[in-house]
Amino acid sequence: MLRRSHDDLYSPVSKIELISTDVFDTLLLRRRKSERSRIVAAEAKFARLLAERGFSVPPDDLVRVRLLAQKSAYRALNMGDGAGEVRLTDIICNQLNILGLPENLVEERLAIELASEKRALSANGALAMLLRRYHAAGLRVVAVSDTGLPADKLTELIDYFHGPGLIDRVYSSADMGASKRHGGLFSAVLEAESVSPLQMLHIGDDERADFYVPEGMGIRAVHLPRNTFRSYASRADGAATEAIRRVRRRLLRGRMDVPVPEDRTSFGKEVFGPIVAEFCLLIWLYARQANAGGDATMLFCARGGVGIREAFERLLRALELPLDMKRESILVSRLVAARSALMTRSPAVLDELGREFRGNSFADVAHAMGEGRYDLPAAWRQPFDPARLFFMLDTSEGQRVLADVRKQNELFARHLDQVAGDTKRIILCDTGLYGSTQRLLAAGFPDHRFETIQFARCNYKGLSEDHFPRVAGLVVEQNLYSPLKVESVILRYWQIIESLFEPAVPSVRRLSEDADGQIVGDSGDIRYGRLDPSLGNPLLAGALQYIDGVTSGATVVADADRAWRRLKRAITNPTQFDLVALGTGPRSVDFGRSDMVQVIGGSERAAIGRKLISVKSQLWREGAIARDFPLLKPALLAALEAVHIVRGVTVRLHR
Template sequence: MMLKTAARAGALPELLADAPPGIRFLSLDCFDTLIWRNVNAPVDVFAELAIPGGGMEARIWAEQKARKIAPFQGGQAEVTIDQIYASMMPEASEADRQAAIEAELDAEARHCFAFAPVRDLILDAKRRGLQVIIVSDTYLSEPRLRQLIARAAGHALAGMIDRIFCSCDYGVSKAGGLFPHVLQALGASPSAILHVGDNKIADQDAPAKLGIHSVHFEQFDADAEQRLRFEAVAASIIEPATRITLPACQPHRAQVSLRVAQDAASALGHDVLGPMMHSFAHWIRHEAAAMEARLGKPVKLLFLLRDGHLPMQAFNALFPDMKGRAIAVEISRFTAGAASFTDEAAITRYVTPELATAPLPVIARQLLFTRDEVAKLTRDYDPFAFAEKLREPANQRKILSRSREAAQRLFAHLGRCGVAQGDAVMLVDLGYNGSVQNLVEPVLRSGMELDVAGRYLLLRENFRSGLDKAGLFDVRHYDFKMLDSLAGAIAVVEQLCTLAQGSVVDYKPNGAPVRSAMGMKNAQSESRDRAQAASLDFIVSIGAGVVSAPASDDVDARRRMAAAILARLLFLPQESEVAMFGDFHHDVNLGTRETLKILDPDAATLGLRRRGVFYAKNAMRIHLSGELQRHGLPFNLSIFGTKRFGLDLRKTDFDVGAMALPVLLMDSVGGHAATTIDAHPTAEGYYRALVPIGAGRYTVGLQLGQLFDWVQIEETSFHYVDEFMTSQANENAMAASPILEGMEQASADLYRCEGAHGFMMAPPPMIAEAGRAMLFSLVFRPVVTRAQAQFQQKAA
């Protein structure tokens, strides 16, 4: 077989099997080949350096300065770490500089580890009688690099390395001429060496020019490489100390490199869900142990289906010894609410906040009224009348009686699952508010005498419940703005973690769950199943690729990593992920069959065209960042930063690059006024002009022919001013019925102005509410301007 010119991680241990005859030396790059760092980029290590203002920038600037002056001081292009620190600390004593250097080497050793596939390649080389050498572009001298390798990989592995060649010792990089020095020192011909490294120019192209056999080690596929970079970006946004005093740790890098499956669902499951679920499961075990120590009795882990399905699978995969303690229970918000109405106060606590937002039939169903009763109670669609009816003694008795029966059926369900009177239980779910726990915990304590705690992937309580709750991500680690920004799109993760069955809406007397019909598409189920299987593959292979875990791979690093992974998925999704989510629906899970699309890119595109980027601030979407991914990174970075930090940005802040549009305003008695209105860019070349018309008083005349020869009209509509910047603006918009003069409609939305007199007139709507101020909205895209048309005529 021919030697490959490029290899992924899984192929490295067998690389020598295809090596050409006559190979006597296995040559390896050091960093990102044999020795990896538990960070996104090498410079992340510098964040740990105790330098005022942050170690990264100071250390980077010092190296840049040292490299700039090195050719003039010693005639060499490469520098040593001593030269770098001399540049950084020119007034310090030699002892202080050496202490700073040792601090950097300690930080490196804390994050470095040996990559297992390359360790296996070295072992194979030794079995074949080859010498192993390291050829590295580094500011560390040979003794210092050897010592770092020994600290990261162990003395046994370091002892298998026969020679080390460092660029700073020779004054040239690999691409700049280091390999001729290697050949001379070894006294070997180029054909006797096989070199492997991750940098294509330095590790493949440079040695290949000399006749050295070379293989480019491809650490990651393009999507994985971008995901890891974006996760570091997300880490810096959600935790501003990242890359200042905290490195962007990525303990999952080695396993990501080893992933074989390339389809979008498997990549998402392995590289994204896998690390998140591993961290979550590990934390759950720790929390269970702490609860047991506090109570002095075993704790049963109740994973709330459906969203708790994957977390439970992950927990069982990671801790098979605790499999009997992890119990799947089916408690939805609907069944928890049904069992929670223990007295009139409980009914009031539930109903009062819901009246302002929830549809009355949904509230009535949650209160356990029959279909006919719901119809009678909600006939008038008047929340005040509905609330009065609920206070009637007969209706109160119905709710309380039916709720007691629902609670008994819930108790039967828990008993059927193995929960006994007086047990200690931990409710485990994705979160984010712990609504099920809020509703059901008082009932479980009084009815079954259970000790109850709740543990969640993400916990962002919107009021202090006073219950025993915690999250892998909660206020102990992050502020409310950050937690709220993640909670907004958590439905994406819920659909990836869920079980392929309908939501529980009741229980039979023996506790068997009664479920709603499942409305999910086959494509959604297939993608979710592949993603879940891949996430479990990650978990059962935890530690793969690492010879010995670095000291920085601790619980805190994995929590911060998991938070960055989640934030990246929700705010900086990739094209392949968005394509997969296009088949996903989210069910409301309130005793109804209503489902919502996870994302609708076409609707989002329409929103951008018609409302501009500020549309994103008030858009009520499940995964807005996924919908806007096709429009480029600036949109999603803007959304991410605005939501995470709660930035006070307003529509006028985005209104730049205006075009003055000539307008006539005409009233019903023949009066008119000429003015200009600024039309501001929205997206994709479209503009939006907003014309105030009072309380439906004015007809708007748009003198489009003065500006355009051809123009595309996207939308003409009327809106109430007081709701224009709210989520109701689109729902209550009224389409205009424009009248054309001197304009020809060439297609559905394309118009030709027959001259400068081309005119569009929009009479006010007939159904406007008296006294409410309105505005007219025109969304258009210039196709050929009047100036362009005149220039073309002259040119012809």
């Protein structure tokens, strides 16, 4: 049962030797100002300080980059099981790096943050009075906080409102590299104070971090929930601040558009260049936090990861962004990953094969998963049923297939060791959407810890989302296109992102060992610097041209705003030029097969009725409408957009 008021603290506290209190919303109370409005105000003050130093940076650019840095850091922290903590100094350093500002401004920016906090906080006098009584009774009193601020800054805030002497020591998660919400910070406090859990009493406002976690560790806890009205008022203030900021940004930049592209290369430069550069900034921000412990490796997946890494490395050079993190290319595909999951007989591989080989035979699955062609009996020519796959593999014929799968998987396991070593945190970088490779590798190698960062995350397959906590869509994370979220437009024509990053090499199907003992794949040498992914790919070539000319992350973020609006127009209301620029050529089916599928299939000479019926089955429906119905295009595209709006509203109402 939760203890919820100050009155509970007046009861006898026998055997207690240490009192710990949370800081924010407990010892120091938040006013109605939201974090968002505090950031906006602080960055405006920072912009004025920068101007005095000769740096001209608009406040909105500071805000946007700060929010990007903060969001990415916490995402990387959460994907890492919450190990460690986000430090405000790191967020500010990343912000300064992106904007090309000197890192020696960190302390001055921290001072602005402290001044902002002092205006937004007030003292909890009743709790302070009680803590002084405990102190007078001979008990030691400490402050324990999950925060990005270091302990000396927290001490400054506490002393500002309560005067010196109230708190004997401050424990900050930013300094200790552990948090209350995962229990590590409490363990650190118990060790440092040389007390047992039964000798400690903790007070705080967060139900999980300040009550259930310490209680679960044997620490007595009192929950003092924050004022409900203050919470609602803070949320309303944050929403209003963000709305005003977005309107102001739209007014300042709304009339600006990207230069008119003349060909596919210029389209890649003006439209995809800023979008790809912003994606690479998000990768860098994520990697900086993930590598805080110094034991992470980023593996760029064949094939899409090859193009991503080329863009990423170029952006690091252009903006001189530091990243002391091991980075390698990995010979992996969904087929390679499926073999590993097959060896552990994971249900995940049955889901994937069932979807990929619907309408095919058991023999088709065997030929794809194994190393070659097999002389299989008639039973293997039956329609593929995932539920019977393991049974079929246990037959004498299936054992031959399974032996080849095992051999390939052993080669991949050696390759994984070669590129990742004994790294504890393996970060896969790929295009997206569902994260099949992540799901299958995690099932096949349960002793390894994989996580995946990709351009977008979407459960278009309708399968399990159990692996989603380990998959981050850095740009988009939603299952449906929403006209109100411009970045989600890529879900209307996802193949364009795949074709943008994938070089003109085959997917990895077979692995082998070379004379030096290195594992190589039939996709060719995909190691960084050995392959130019932009050859024959004018969109990527143009995007790389843009990245090579970048001088500030603020420019990237501003250009990306306009580029996304232009891309949305090209996808949802394409002109004939857009059809050519984005491309409507065939895409590989993959998964060990050489089949191709058309982005826009059917014949332009087909009857109107047949064309209308076929629109629903096209990979890019808007492109099919623009190609086949030039006169009806405005009405048909408007109707299609209306359908998406209604569907989006319906989904929100049913959540």
